[in-house]
Amino acid sequence: MSDYNFAYLDEQTKRMIRRAILKGLAIPGYQVPFASREMPMPYGWGTGGVQVSAATLTPEDTLKVIDQGADDTTNAVSIRKFFEKTAGVDTTEETAQASVIQTRHRIPEEDLREDQILVYQVPIPEPLRFLEPSEIETRKMHSLEEYGLMHVKLYEDIAKHGAIATSYAYPVKVEGRYVMDPSPIPKFDNPKMEMAAIQLFGAGREQRIYALPPYCQVVSLDFEDFPFEASKADHPCDMCGATDSYLDEIIMDDAGNRMFVCSDTDYCASRRKAGHVGAQAAAASVALKETAA
Amino acid sequence: MIEIKNLSKTFTLHNQGGVVIPVMDAAELSVARGECVALTGASGAGKSTLMRMIYGNYLAAAGSIVVDGVDVVTAEPREILALRREVLGYVSQFLRVVPRVPTLDVVAEPLLAVGVETEVARDRARDLLARLNIPERLWSLSPTSFSGGEQQRVNIARGFAHTYPAMLLDEPTASLDAANRETVLSLIEEAKARGAAIVGIFHDEAARERVCDREIDVAVFTPGVAA
Amino acid sequence: MTPLLKVENISKFYGHRIGCKDVNFDLYPGEVMGIVGESGSGKSTLLNCLAGHLDPDTGEVLFEMRDGAMRDTVTMSEPERRMLSRTDWAFVHQHARDGLRMNVSAGGNVGERLMAVGARHYGNIREEAVDWLGRVEISETRVDDRPTQFSGGMQQRLQIARNLVTGPRLVFMDEPTGGLDVSVQARLLDLLRGLVREMGLSAIIVTHDLAVVRLLADRLMVMKDSHVVETGLTDQVLDDPQHAYTQLLVSSVLQV
Numbered sequence: 001m002s003d004y005n006f007a008y009l010d011e012q013t014k015r016m017i018r019r020a021i022l023k024g025l026a027i028p029g030y031q032v033p034f035a036s037r038e039m040p041m042p043y044g045w046g047t048g049g050v051q052v053s054a055a056t057l058t059p060e061d062t063l064k065v066i067d068q069g070a071d072d073t074t075n076a077v078s079i080r081k082f083f084e085k086t087a088g089v090d091t092t093e094e095t096a097q098a099s100v101i102q103t104r105h106r107i108p109e110e111d112l113r114e115d116q117i118l119v120y121q122v123p124i125p126e127p128l129r130f131l132e133p134s135e136i137e138t139r140k141m142h143s144l145e146e147y148g149l150m151h152v153k154l155y156e157d158i159a160k161h162g163a164i165a166t167s168y169a170y171p172v173k174v175e176g177r178y179v180m181d182p183s184p185i186p187k188f189d190n191p192k193m194e195m196a197a198i199q200l201f202g203a204g205r206e207q208r209i210y211a212l213p214p215y216c217q218v219v220s221l222d223f224e225d226f227p228f229e230a231s232k233a234d235h236p237c238d239m240c241g242a243t244d245s246y247l248d249e250i251i252m253d254d255a256g257n258r259m260f261v262c263s264d265t266d267y268c269a270s271r272r273k274a275g276h277v278g279a280q281a282a283a284a285s286v287a288l289k290e291t292a293a
Numbered sequence: 294m295i296e297i298k299n300l301s302k303t304f305t306l307h308n309q310g311g312v313v314i315p316v317m318d319a320a321e322l323s324v325a326r327g328e329c330v331a332l333t334g335a336s337g338a339g340k341s342t343l344m345r346m347i348y349g350n351y352l353a354a355a356g357s358i359v360v361d362g363v364d365v366v367t368a369e370p371r372e373i374l375a376l377r378r379e380v381l382g383y384v385s386q387f388l389r390v391v392p393r394v395p396t397l398d399v400v401a402e403p404l405l406a407v408g409v410e411t412e413v414a415r416d417r418a419r420d421l422l423a424r425l426n427i428p429e430r431l432w433s434l435s436p437t438s439f440s441g442g443e444q445q446r447v448n449i450a451r452g453f454a455h456t457y458p459a460m461l462l463d464e465p466t467a468s469l470d471a472a473n474r475e476t477v478l479s480l481i482e483e484a485k486a487r488g489a490a491i492v493g494i495f496h497d498e499a500a501r502e503r504v505c506d507r508e509i510d511v512a513v514f515t516p517g518v519a520a
Numbered sequence: 521m522t523p524l525l526k527v528e529n530i531s532k533f534y535g536h537r538i539g540c541k542d543v544n545f546d547l548y549p550g551e552v553m554g555i556v557g558e559s560g561s562g563k564s565t566l567l568n569c570l571a572g573h574l575d576p577d578t579g580e581v582l583f584e585m586r587d588g589a590m591r592d593t594v595t596m597s598e599p600e601r602r603m604l605s606r607t608d609w610a611f612v613h614q615h616a617r618d619g620l621r622m623n624v625s626a627g628g629n630v631g632e633r634l635m636a637v638g639a640r641h642y643g644n645i646r647e648e649a650v651d652w653l654g655r656v657e658i659s660e661t662r663v664d665d666r667p668t669q670f671s672g673g674m675q676q677r678l679q680i681a682r683n684l685v686t687g688p689r690l691v692f693m694d695e696p697t698g699g700l701d702v703s704v705q706a707r708l709l710d711l712l713r714g715l716v717r718e719m720g721l722s723a724i725i726v727t728h729d730l731a732v733v734r735l736l737a738d739r740l741m742v743m744k745d746s747h748v749v750e751t752g753l754t755d756q757v758l759d760d761p762q763h764a765y766t767q768l769l770v771s772s773v774l775q776v
Contacts, residue, residue, distance in 0.1 A: 148636025
C-alpha cells in the first residue's frame with residue numbers, strides 16, 4: 001500500500017471535483033469551473049483528465065489509459081503507472097475489460113457500455129476562444145446561445161480551403177443547447193459521442209469540467225451546402241485489414257514507403273488475434289516464412 | 294401660398310457681451326400662386342434674413358410664416374424637411390454638396406427625394422444642365438471643382454429640377470452672361486405659369502421688372518425705421 | 521407617423537459626476553439626427569445609453585418593434601436587447617477595429633451577422649457578403665482578405681457593410697469619419713447618405729465635426745456639460761444658433 005491517499009488527491013478535493021462532474025452531467029456541454037489542483041505532472045500532460053479520473057475511480061475499478069488511441073505511448077504509460085502507484089487499481093489495455101478509460105484525443109473503436117466511463121484530457125475547453133478572446137464575452141455567448149461566431153470559423157475554413165478543413169476538435173452542439181469542444185479528437189470520432197458510456201471532460205490548466213450523460217444528442221455543426229463528414233484515410237489497416245477504424249499514417253523509410261495502421265492499438269491487436277490480416281502484415285509473414293524455409 | 298404675419302426677428306450675440314440686435318419687426322407678406330414678389334431694400338435691410346426665415350433656416354422670434362398650411366415658425370424639423378422636399382424650393386447663391394457626387398446626380402437629387410424614378414430624374418437633370426449651358430463632359434464630375442459661374446448654374450438647375458409649388462430665389466441672375474440669364478428668367482416664367490408662388494431677391498433691375506408682379510421694401514420692417 | 525425611437529428623461533451618473541442628464545427626443549423613421557458637442561460633453565455616454573451599451577440611471581428608451589409595439593430597451597431582457605442589436609440595430613464604431621473581427625476575412629465579417637440570425641447556407645452567405653462589399657465599394661477579389669490588409673477607409677466601409685447586412689432600422693454611429701483623411705471622409709459620407717436614403721434608415725450620429733452633420737443629419741442636438749443646450753433643424757442650428765455655446769462652437773470652426 002502506498003503512502004498516498006487513494007488516487008493521490010485528498011478526499012475534500014475529490015468531493016469538489018465530483019460536485020463539478022455531477023453539475024456537468026446535469027447540464028450537458030456546460031463548462032463547470034473547478035478549483036484545479038497542482039498535479040505532479042506538467043500542464044498539457046493530462047492534469048485535467050487525471051483529476052477527473054482520480055475523483056471517479058474506486059478501488060474495484062479497472063483503468064485503461066490511451067494516448068491518441070495507443071496504450072503504449074509515454075503519456076498513457078506514465079498516467080497508468082501513476083494510478084497503479086497512488087490508487088493501486090487494476091489496469092488493462094483491453095477496452096472491454098476497463099471500467100474507467102482516460103483518453104487523450106481518441107475514442108476507442110469498440111462500442112463502450114453503460115457501465116464504463118470515458119475521461120477526456122482537454123487542452124482548451126472553450127470552442128469560441130480562437131475567435132473571441134474575452135472570457136466574459138464567451139460566457140455571455142453561451143448563456144444567451146449566441147453561436148453565430150462558431151459558424152464564422154467554419155465559414156473561414158471553406159473560404160480558405162474550399163471545404164471545412166477542421167479535422168479535429170470539431171465543434172458540436174449538445175442536446176440542442178450548448179456548443180462544446182469535444183477535445184482534439186479527430187472528427188471521425190464525433191458521431192461516436194452519442195454513446196452508452198458516461199463521458200467526462202477535464203481541463204486542468206483552464207479549470208473546467210464538462211460532461212455528456214449516456215445517449216446524449218451530440219450534433220456536429222455544419223452548413224446546409226457543406227454537411228459534416230466523419231472522414232478518415234481512405235485505406236484499410238495494413239496490420240489487421242480493418243476498414244472501419246481511424247488510421248495513423250506511418251512513414252516507413254526515406255524512399256517514401258508508408259503504412260496505415262489502426263490508431264487504436266487494442267482494437268488492432270484483438271483483430272489480429274482473431275485472425276484478421278492486413279496487406280503489409282501478410283507480406284511480412286510471407287517474407288518471414290521464406291527466410292525460415 | 295405664403296402667408297407671413299407679424300413676424301419679428303432678433304439676433305442675440307452671447308459671445309459679444311450678449312448684445313441683442315432686433316432686425317425685423319411686424320413683417321407682413323402674402324404671396325399667391327403664380328405670383329412673383331421681389332424683396333427690395335438696401336444691403337443689410339433684411340432681405341436674406343426674411344428669405345431664410347421663410348425657409349426655416351433662421352428662427353423667428355415671434356409671428357407666423359405659413360407655407361402651404363405649415364407654420365414654419367412652430368413646425369417640427371421633420372415637417373420643415375418634408376415641406377422643403379415637396380413644396381418649398383430655395384435657390385441660394387452658394388452650392389453646398391457632398392464632395393465626389395457627379396453633377397448629374399446633384400441636379401437629379403431633389404427629384405429622387407420625392408420618389409421620381411432614377412432615369413426620369415436624370416433625363417430632367419440632363420435637360421436642365423443643357424439649357425443652362427453646362428458642357429456635357431462635366432456632368433459626370435463633381436461640381437466642387439467647377440468655376441463660380443458654373444457652380445451657380447448647377448445650383449439653379451438643381452433648384453428648378455423639382456416643380457416646387459413655392460420658391461425662394463436669392464439673386465438667381467447675378468453674374469450670369471446674357472444667354473444664361475435669359476434661360477433663368479424663362480425658367481422663372483415657366484414656374485409662375487404653372488402656378489408657383491415665388492419670393493425673390495434681384496439686384497438686376499431689368500430682370501426684376503420682367504418677372505416680378507410686386508415689390509416689397511423690407512426696410513419698412515426694420516425696427517426703428519418703419520415707425 | 522409614429523416615432524421609431526422615443527427617448528425620455530435619460531440620465532447617467534458616474535458617481536458624483538454627471539454623464540448626461542434629462543435627455544428627451546423622438547426620432548422618426550428615416551430621420552438622421554446628429555449629436556454634437558466637445559469631448560466630455562456627454563454625447564458618447566448618451567449614445568451608449570441609447571444603444572444598450574450602458575445602463576442609464578433614469579429614463580426610458582422606447583423602440584418600435586417590428587410588431588409595432590413600443591418597448592423600453594432599458595428594461596427589456598439582455599437576450600432580447602442583444603437580439604435587437606444583431607438585427608434591427610447597428611453600431612458603427614469610430615475605430616473600425618472595435619467593430620470588426622480583425623482575424624476573420626472580410627466575407628466572414630459581413631457574414632457573421634447573417635450566421636448569428638440563423639443563416640446556415642455557405643453559398644448564400646457568401647453571395648450576400650460579396651453583394652454588400654460591392655455596395656460599400658470593396659472589390660469582390662478582397663472578400664477573403666482580412667481587415668488587417670485594408671486601409672483605414674476600407675476598414676470603415678467594411679464595418680458599415682457588416683452592420684447593414686441584416687437590414688437594420690436604426691444605426692448608431694460614433695464619430696464614423698473620425699481619424700480618416702478628408703478625401704476618404706467625403707467618400708464615406710457620400711456612401712452613408714446613399715445607404716440611408718436607399719434603405720430608409722434612421723440614424724443617430726455622434727461627432728464633433730460640424731461639416732459632417734451638415735451633410736448627413738436632418739436634425740441636430742447640441743450637448744454641453746452633460747446637458748442638451750439646443751436642438752433643431754441642422755442648418756437652422758448651424759446658421760442661426762440660439763445658445764451661447766452653440767454660437768461659440770459654430771464661430772470656432774476654421775473656414776477653408
